[in-house]
Amino acid sequence: AQSVAQPEDQVNVAEGNPLTVKCTYSVSGNPYLFWYVQYPNRGLQFLLKYITGDNLVKGSYGFEAEFNKSQTSFHLKKPSALVSDSALYFCAVRRGDYKLSFGAGTTVTVRA
Amino acid sequence: EAGVAQSPRYKIIEKRQSVAFWCNPISGHATLYWYQQILGQGPKLLIQFQNNGVVDDSQLPKDRFSAERLKGVDSTLKIQPAKLEDSAVYLCASSRTENTEAFFGQGTRLTVV
Numbered sequence: 001a002q003s004v005a006q007p008e009d010q011v012n013v014a015e016g017n018p019l020t021v022k023c024t025y026s027v028s029g030n031p032y033l034f035w036y037v038q039y040p041n042r043g044l045q046f047l048l049k050y051i052t053g054d055n056l057v058k059g060s061y062g063f064e065a066e067f068n069k070s071q072t073s074f075h076l077k078k079p080s081a082l083v084s085d086s087a088l089y090f091c092a093v094r095r096g097d098y099k100l101s102f103g104a105g106t107t108v109t110v111r112a
Numbered sequence: 113e114a115g116v117a118q119s120p121r122y123k124i125i126e127k128r129q130s131v132a133f134w135c136n137p138i139s140g141h142a143t144l145y146w147y148q149q150i151l152g153q154g155p156k157l158l159i160q161f162q163n164n165g166v167v168d169d170s171q172l173p174k175d176r177f178s179a180e181r182l183k184g185v186d187s188t189l190k191i192q193p194a195k196l197e198d199s200a201v202y203l204c205a206s207s208r209t210e211n212t213e214a215f216f217g218q219g220t221r222l223t224v225v
Contacts, residue, residue, distance in 0.1 A: 032211060034213055034214075036216075041221075042218060042219075043116075043203055043216035043217050043218045043219050044155070044203070044205075044216040045216070046213050046214070046215060046216075049213050051211075090154055090155070094210075094211065097167075097168065098143075098160070098162075098167060098168075098210040098211070099157060099160060099167075099168050100145065100157065100160070100207075100214055101157065102147075102154040102155045102156075103154050104153060104154045105153070105154050
């Protein structure tokens with residue numbers, strides 16, 4: 001069973017506009033949630049995580065994510081997107097058996 | 113702090129040949145992962161180690177893939193014999209514990225021809 005879903009294959013925004021990348025999860029118990037970014041020909045870079053506590057989590061490069069338990073979502077956000085944010089973004093969840101599972105990814109394109 | 117090291121970066125082999133990948137995790141990280149990432153898809157977990165014990169290898173094609181983690185530090189992933197569909201990027205990652213965030217190496221791009 002899929003543990004994490006990213007409903008959008010692609011997100012396109014203009015530079016300076018808000019950016020949102022969606023993620024929903026389906027694990028039992030309290031999830032550990034993560035966002036990663038991947039640039040071409042590079043490994044995955046860790047952006048931020050939610051373990052417990054405040055539902056709004058701040059991470060690297062001005063990104064933040066909001067954990068919503070009732071909607072089982074963990075959307076990634078950035079108030080003002082940059083062209084350099086264009087990349088592939090992955091949501092991940094650590095399940096109760098400690099396996100770290102990734103979504104299919106969302107390609108973000110920020111146009112100048 | 114040094115990151116996760118992987119080698120080689122690129123490898124081209126013919127089908128039915130064998131290949132091995134090496135990973136050196138971040139010092140002190142107990143958990144080590146091998147992922148397969150096919151172009152256009154998310155990473156798929158092949159095997160997860162906690163120290164030198166296997167936590168999960170349910171998606172490892174055991175008839176052709178094998179992995180070991182020597183003394184709970186370095187790890188090797190082997191494919192023998194390779195198939196065309198094994199063409200992918202193989203990512204190694206490590207985390208301090210099984211609950212914390214994972215850090216990834218740059219990956220090995222395997223092309224099977």
